[in-house]
Amino acid sequence: MKYHLETPVKEKDIRKLKVGDIVFLSGTIITARDEAHLKALELHEKGERLPVDFKGRGVYHCGPVMKKVDGEWKVIAAGPTTSARMEIFEDKFIEAFRPAMIIGKGGMGERTAKACEKFGCVYGYFTGGAAVLAANGIKTVKAVYWLEELGMPECLWVYETQNFGPMLITIDTHRHNLTDDVKQKVMKNKEKIIEALE
Amino acid sequence: MKKLEQIIEDTAVELLRISVTELHKDVVKQLKEAKEKTKGELGRSQLDNILNNIEIARKKSLPMCQDTGIVSFVVKLGDEFPIRSKLKEVLVKATRRATEEVPLRPNAVDIFEGNTGDNVGKNGYVPRFYIDLVEGDQLELTAMPKGGGSSNVAAFKMLKPGVGIKGIKEFVIEAVAAAGSLGCPPYSVGVGVGGGEDICMYLGKKALLKPVGQRNPNPKVAELEKELLQKINELNIGAMGLGEGPTAYDVHIEMAARHPASLPVGVVISCWALRHAKATISSNGEVTIRENSQNQGHIIK
Numbered sequence: 144m145k146y147h148l149e150t151p152v153k154e155k156d157i158r159k160l161k162v163g164d165i166v167f168l169s170g171t172i173i174t175a176r177d178e179a180h181l182k183a184l185e186l187h188e189k190g191e192r193l194p195v196d197f198k199g200r201g202v203y204h205c206g207p208v209m210k211k212v213d214g215e216w217k218v219i220a221a222g223p224t225t226s227a228r229m230e231i232f233e234d235k236f237i238e239a240f241r242p243a244m245i246i247g248k249g250g251m252g253e254r255t256a257k258a259c260e261k262f263g264c265v266y267g268y269f270t271g272g273a274a275v276l277a278a279n280g281i282k283t284v285k286a287v288y289w290l291e292e293l294g295m296p297e298c299l300w301v302y303e304t305q306n307f308g309p310m311l312i313t314i315d316t317h318r319h320n321l322t323d324d325v326k327q328k329v330m331k332n333k334e335k336i337i338e339a340l341e
Numbered sequence: 342m343k344k345l346e347q348i349i350e351d352t353a354v355e356l357l358r359i360s361v362t363e364l365h366k367d368v369v370k371q372l373k374e375a376k377e378k379t380k381g382e383l384g385r386s387q388l389d390n391i392l393n394n395i396e397i398a399r400k401k402s403l404p405m406c407q408d409t410g411i412v413s414f415v416v417k418l419g420d421e422f423p424i425r426s427k428l429k430e431v432l433v434k435a436t437r438r439a440t441e442e443v444p445l446r447p448n449a450v451d452i453f454e455g456n457t458g459d460n461v462g463k464n465g466y467v468p469r470f471y472i473d474l475v476e477g478d479q480l481e482l483t484a485m486p487k488g489g490g491s492s493n494v495a496a497f498k499m500l501k502p503g504v505g506i507k508g509i510k511e512f513v514i515e516a517v518a519a520a521g522s523l524g525c526p527p528y529s530v531g532v533g534v535g536g537g538e539d540i541c542m543y544l545g546k547k548a549l550l551k552p553v554g555q556r557n558p559n560p561k562v563a564e565l566e567k568e569l570l571q572k573i574n575e576l577n578i579g580a581m582g583l584g585e586g587p588t589a590y591d592v593h594i595e596m597a598a599r600h601p602a603s604l605p606v607g608v609v610i611s612c613w614a615l616r617h618a619k620a621t622i623s624s625n626g627e628v629t630i631r632e633n634s635q636n637q638g639h640i641i642k
Binding site for chain 2: 219270278
């Protein structure tokens with residue numbers, strides 16, 4: 144199925160999605176990679192407020208190329224980064240900030256899939272490296288936070304999107320994880336190939 | 342006429358621009374063929390997105406991937422080429438300019454002080470230079486930016502020589518299986534064997550610059566390349582790791598002599614966006630840019 148969703152996405156709409164569905168997202172997505180995840184969780188633990196609200200919105204694993212043109216930030220290239228790096232804390236992030244969608248590439252693991260089921264979140268796989276395709280779906284740069292401290296790839300960019308996609312749902316709220324299934328098959332194939340080596 | 346230093350700098354900026362905005366035509370051909378052959382909708386749509394992205398990037402002259410990589414230059418420096426020790430300084434300057442002008446994403450991070458903002462590291466190792474001294478009065482310059490995602494899945498091991506060729510095959514297949522979806526397949530795989538712990542990784546990286554489909558002149562190595570390409574594809578990681586479409590479109594192996602006690606193997610993996618662009622600069626400042634999709638044989642002087 145193909146869906147066009149708008150942020151904030153309601154939990155019941157997220158729970159309708161299934162692995163293999165295609166989603167286009169309009170509204171707000173916020174970039175966050177390793178360092179932004181760490182910092183956001185640190186602030187959360189201290190009970191401090193974040194400069195952005197992730198609830199019902201998309202968290203985008205992305206370190207974009209941005210350029211300031213006439214005093215305004217412009218998106219040059221903004222494809223997804225490898226989500227697996229965020230596996231170590233994404234479940235805590237989902238629990239703390241309740242985003243509707245994690246967007247990235249390469250897929251995520253068991254911990255994230257459990258958090259997705261529990262808190263109503265999905266993983267949207269954007270084609271890795273497809274940075275100008277992604278930039279086409281981003282209409283404006285609403286804000287940027289932590290730029291000085293974390294640098295261009297790691298800070299929080301707040302984007303207003305229109306039909307951002309296509310994203311393939313590879314983790315849904317029903318404990319399906321498409322890239323994990325492929326991974327298990329690959330490991331079985333590997334055993335067979337290595338056993339037959341001469 | 343421009344000074345030779347300025348010509349080298351301008352050329353290096355142009356090579357970085359070309360390498361990140363225009364994928365080499367041979368790679369594009371592989372990806373198009375891959376799409377035709379892929380029956381499953383999941384894999385096919387990923388290859389379609391990749392091809393659309395390549396086309397938009399080329400037309401708009403924008404980086405095809407936001408990760409414009411760690412910059413490296415592979416240099417063949419002629420004995421009689423007038424600029425030598427100054428070359429690094431010129432290429433560092435070009436890297437800073439390209440970061441602004443293309444633009445490239447600032448990717449040089451100091452462990453203690455954070456991102457340097459200009460793709461130049463504080464300690465002189467980034468951008469990376471691979472300099473070969475050759476005969477003649479020309480400079481051959483290849484820009485090769487490489488992204489972090491596929492570099493993170495590189496693998497290295499000092500194997501026991503007793504495991505032999507079979508052990509090499511096993512290690513390469515293990516490495517690609519472990520890479521899985523993480524390095525943006527379909528991959529090109531560079532394998533360096535022998536030389537030592539440093540050289541084998543360098544050979545693996547250099548192997549990625551070989552023309553797509555060109556087999557090693559040594560028939561035994563060529564056979565090994567073919568066998569590995571086939572077995573890597575039998576892993577069925579597929580385009581973007583979704584289990585459909587090719588896992589890799591090429592494997593290149595470079596071999597060096599090994600120490601009797603050692604069998605070093607380095608596996609360097611490139612994402613589908615295998616980016617590089619090459620130019621030759623003569624002593625009198627004539628520039629010929631080669632080996633990219635659009636500017637084949639184009640002279641920019």
